[in-house]
Amino acid sequence: MANMKEIARMAGVSLGTVSHVLNRSAPVREPLRRRVEEAVQAAGYQPSALARGLRRDKTNMIGMVIPDVTNPFFPAVVRGAEDTAFANGYRLVLCNTDNDHSKELVHLNELRTYLPSGLIVIPSDFSDLTRQAESYQRSGAAVVCVDRLPRRWHGDSVTAANEQGAHAATRYLIQLGHRRIAAITGPLHLTNSEQRLRGFRRAMAEADLPIAPEYLQESSFDLAGGRSRALLLLRMLPRPTAIFGGNDMIAMGVLQAIRELGLRCPEDVSVMGFDDLDFAALINPPLASVLQPGYQLGATAARILLDRVHGDGGPARHIVLPTELRIRESVAPPRASEAGAGKTRAGGARAAGRTTPRSRKKQ
């Protein structure tokens, strides 16, 4: 690979001139600039990212630290971040933490030796990012948290409107006529789970509906957890007529539990998810869910990070992106014997019925 010196020789100018042409760091007279550009073309020259980074004390790399690419929600975030980064000449170094905060720490430490321009982090469970982040920020690298926040995080963040999303979803169930609504939350030490629970509670409170303590179950964010908690819930008397899952995987577990017990969704139990993963629309019954804009989350985080890199020194930004309720056939009004048995908003069930599944049975 050619280097600057060679380009300088080819163009018959000095090293500095080449650099100035490349970086527009000083005006260069037309004929010289032309010669330089031609030499660059001819040699297929590209400046060494390493040497440049070493000199500038900062590379065009961005560390992307996430729990697990294999988890269906995260790839969209990664993709959003990569697109924005790439469009601006930055590259993503991908690190999986497996939700292990000590592995996260290791990644954070090692990434530093690349002098990345910044970090986009979806924190692990019990992440203790704050100290590391400060150290990065001191050295001029930006850190943006996405999706969930570490406790006491005061830096930039991009999250979905978890509270609102859960609130809208719960309210929709209530409007359908449900009164006994259970929730299987994700791990409550995660801010996103906590916010979703808060939205659920608010909607219930607004409708003056009680929440039986045993109707609130905490689970890991996966199918197995959802299934086991759902099995508990579905055996309770009275049985909840709707279950709100903390994410789509939990909701999938609920669907599985429903089938195992010989019950039917939505006839016996309505199920609502959160995330709106691709498969939510494809399963049977199609899963109603709260769409979380994964791609936008990542893209926005990268945007903020780049702004910081370009000198934005403003106060920490806390972007909250809207969620969107996606009604599908896994939710329906409760059986007639259950419906309206309580304080239901007038016309709610009927109005909501518009977006309710066509009654045509599929299979």
Next chain:
Amino acid sequence: MANMKEIARMAGVSLGTVSHVLNRSAPVREPLRRRVEEAVQAAGYQPSALARGLRRDKTNMIGMVIPDVTNPFFPAVVRGAEDTAFANGYRLVLCNTDNDHSKELVHLNELRTYLPSGLIVIPSDFSDLTRQAESYQRSGAAVVCVDRLPRRWHGDSVTAANEQGAHAATRYLIQLGHRRIAAITGPLHLTNSEQRLRGFRRAMAEADLPIAPEYLQESSFDLAGGRSRALLLLRMLPRPTAIFGGNDMIAMGVLQAIRELGLRCPEDVSVMGFDDLDFAALINPPLASVLQPGYQLGATAARILLDRVHGDGGPARHIVLPTELRIRESVAPPRASEAGAGKTRAGGARAAGRTTPRSRKKQ
């Protein structure tokens, strides 16, 4: 961040000694080595990956170039690669090509400025990797192709046993008693699609079953393509009794088309996929599919790459990892009126029946 000079000062030794301790590039007398190690500890010193790379002409980065992280099959490959890379002190720089070979080229070119130790590539459509790869190899960086291969690729590769997988899947359908089996392949310019088609053909030929030309449809690797081709197939007379999808997304499209036409799976049409994505087992009916070991694909590619980095100069390796047939409820024997109407292996359908879905209907 401290640098080597400072460590040398702290330990009261020269720069070279520190380097020797760090790299074991020369034996260092115990007391000195101790002092150096203590200084490293105390300062939390980590060598600069940039300076090191600049000097050594090679970094511990691996470029991972894939079509799209968002495509559900690829994250597993990425994860496998990342785990193996990380365990050996390497990092992954992730690049999405969107299957666009010119974008792939851009990534390949720009990655080079990092002096990565190598590249793991899932080639884009019409990838013309060969020239780029040679240039990398000349500069001592290894290139390993995964999943699909560019035409005329002679370098290291790791792929799944596409031919065998498709063969086993098709043979299973035949054993169930199907005779009119259609296939919706992925894009046939992709080697994996082509191999799967070959496996399909071989199984059909071995059973002396004809393949009507219109029963072979080519599609993009997505739901929409699968759906539209399936709509064609399902309207043909006679209608195929089983459809083999080139991947799970195509198979999902087939299921969708089946529902749209008011048909039922597996009663009217059996459906087989390829990949065995996570959701295959979760949908309704659960999708029979050919498991492709994504994680292993990635891990193996990284392993080979590291071997190359560590000096393995042997001939190109072409690893083919086994696939595994996953029978689920989307496949069943054809209706009695169809079954056995042709030359079927004796007892085939019955023997296969063992692994056939329990007849208990779910929902």
Next chain:
DNA sequence: TTGTAGGCGTTATCAG
């Protein structure tokens, strides 16, 4: 406006 020189943090070479 152009050229020169020093140094970023390492490693490798080569004397001692």
Next chain:
DNA sequence: CTGATAACGCCTACAA
């Protein structure tokens, strides 16, 4: 076995 010293490729004062 240890310690100087010269690159690696680039950027940027500063000098011309």
